[in-house]
Ligand code: D5M
Ligand code: FE
């Protein structure tokens with residue numbers, strides 16, 4: 126290990142040969158997310174993919190179970206469902222245990238901090254938005270800056286950037302003052318502090334957690350005892366963490382604390398000087414028969430009314446259309462089976478939004494752009510279908526609205542958080558978002574459900590702390606706060622699909638979180 130030039134031995138990575146270059150040249154009408162994933166499957170043996178996906182979740186699979194999974198139509202999806210349902214996860218999962226599960230049930234819930242109660246809508250304001258011009262500064266997003274070439278070296282460089290950037294953040298943490306390299310840590314006999322990228326995370330039979338950690342030169346194992354002070358910590362593959370611990374046995378360090386880059390505890394909301402509001406919506410899924418047209422119309426009508434007179438910004442956090450071929454048997458749910466026709470209809474849906482509201486649109490995993498994240502903005506050909514003045518950004522995107530820092534991310538990685546972290550479920554999106562903020566990373570999981578493009582720099586790192594952090598994707602609802610950051614999940618305008626019913630996902634449609642940019646006060650309007 127000592128001769129390694131970079132923090133990750135990328136050659137061993139199962140997705141090393143990911144045909145990302147296909148994703149970098151999207152052909153939205155022809156290439157769906159499924160095709161993209163199918164591309165990977167040709168590259169890799171399905172058995173290896175299944176085994177490595179299981180390993181990433183800390184589980185070994187009995188060969189008979191692997192045989193069974195490969196015989197299914199969507200083996201990886203089925204595996205993720207199974208892993209979702211098995212709680213606690215054994216070290217080795219057998220076919221018998223899977224049979225005993227019957228139909229997949231959601232993971233048990235662990236209690237998490239509840240979002241504060243939703244305050245009632247404020248009284249109409251006397252400061253109408255028309256007195257203000259929009260003030261939007263884009264801080265960071267990928268459009269026009271993609272560097273992906275699909276070469277193997279891209280992955281090494283991508284992980285090196287992730288490792289170095291998060292290490293630099295971790296070094297600022299008081300708990301990690303005086304941290305040493307893994308090589309030195311292994312030789313010490315008293316308390317040690319060090320930083321590494323998690324190469325593997327698994328549970329031992331006795332319920333302890335065992336991590337394989339690497340830095341530039343060396344690697345070690347970190348044991349998190351199930352009864353120790355760090356027992357509640359869950360590290361996931363490919364995240365960068367700090368460890369405070371004591372050397373235990375040969376090459377193994379016993380963790381006393383896991384340190385994350387996190388948001389400073391003293392962080393506060395930095396508001397605007399002007400009394401304006403931003404409304405957040407996502408997941409319209411226009412083109413689906415389940416698009417809730419009437420509720421959307423009521424929302425647009427509300428935007429034209431007095432109560433909404435301070436709404437200056439309408440931010441759309443992805444999944445504007447339903448797309449084509451995104452989930453199994455989607456064709457049965459589609460009203461429009463042409464992506465352009467779907468976007469034309471979206472454009473009409475936005476037609477009634479007052480001209481003095483600045484609309485900002487990001488793509489999601491159903492939209493007509495490469496699925497690998499970071500996703501660039503919708504193609505110009507699609508942008509042209511919209512009324513003038515709309516702003517199209519990539520996903521994720523960091524920008525400033527009237528002086529307030531906003532980070533928007535559609536939220537695909539929440540699928541991985543739900544599968545990979547106990548206590549995270551689809552109906553508590555704020556818990557997953559809090560985990561992202563603690564890790565200062567929107568999608569730490571590599572090789573899970575979130576396809577990541579190995580850009581030169583890791584765009585999924587949260588390099589500056591926003592005042593507002595918004596996601597969509599899970600079709601839920603949440604408004605809350607984490608260390609001064611207003612966090613919100615912006616619901617949907619699609620009723621439950623049969624696919625979501627099968628996965629136990631209960632949407633909460635037609636709810637709009639709105640943030641007062643001056644005070645940070647957040648409330649929800651229901652339509
Ligand atoms: O995602 C809508 C919801 O469905 C969201 O909660 C994620 C969930 N979802 C999407 N794909 C899957 C798979 N493959 N398994 C389990 N749950 C899933 P949307 O992006 O709108 O389709
Ligand atoms: Fe969606």
Ligand code: ZN
Pocket residue numbers: 444489490491535597598599
């Ligand atoms: Zn989505």
